[in-house]
Amino acid sequence: MLSRSRYKYIWFLDTYFTSELAIEAHEKAFAFFGGMPDEIVYDQDKVFLVSENKGDLILTDRFKAYTRERPFKLHFCRRSDPESKGKVENVVKYTKQNFLYNRPYWDLQTLNEEAVAWLGRTANLMVHGTTKKEPFAEWTIEKPFLFPYVQYTHVPVVLKTCTVRKDNTISWKSNLYSLPLGTYQGRGSLVSMQLHEGYIMLFDLQGHQICRHLVAAGQGLKIKNNHHARDKSTAINELIEELSQLLDNPL
Secondary structure: OOOOOOOOOOOOOOOOOOHHHHHHHHHHHHHHHOOEOOEEEEOOOOOOEEEEEOOEEEEOHHHHHHHHOOOOEEEEOOOOOHHHHHHHHHHHHHHHHHHHOOOOOOOHHHHHHHHHHHHHHHHOOOOOOOOOOOHHHHHHHHHHHOEOOOOOOOOOOOOEEEEOOOOOEEEEOOEEEEOOOOOOOOOOOEEEEEEEOOEEEEEOOOOOEEEEEEOOOOOOOEEOOHHHHOOOHHHHHHHHHHHHHOOOOOO
16 A cells, blocks of 8 residues: 555455565556555565564565665564554455455455456545545555556576485585485486575476475584385375275276
């Protein structure tokens, strides 16, 4: 929501927000507003912040990289301080009670289309209860003062290729990280690695995620997931056989 005009944008998802999705939400809002504000106020959410260190807020790697390419300043509200974010909290409450209440759900695309229509006929058109002004009319005054919106070009994250050791591990920064049993398929076995918000994400060469580990603090460590040492193929085949026998026409 733009603070002065109270001009609003809403985007619904049926999954948890990640840093990548939060960035996408920013871009959708900027395109809808026709520009970017000078400053954005945030709650202290994990999709933006890794931690707080004696008052210093540490941004996630992905969000930090994004904000470096955008002109707006960041302002994070204090924890447990609803007054500092009351404008947005009121919009959430208003949306739940006015738009979502008793609304049939068909699918996510339909819901978002209905939300934009509702913004146009109600939330951004009706006189605001506090300002006593119409958000759309005030937005037309506010829009020339926004930074011009230029579509953000996301640079894909480069994946690092790692050699799989015989014991189904990879070595990174003097530590070993386990992989599921059978990942090693002989000499030259490879996986791809990506660092994301304090995790090492490991993928096969087709891009499917194999597993992930927290980045270890220290050196000379072996970070192991106990499930990686188990051969699950036999148990799965036995389960398939048991279930098959319960069917009228077993395989």
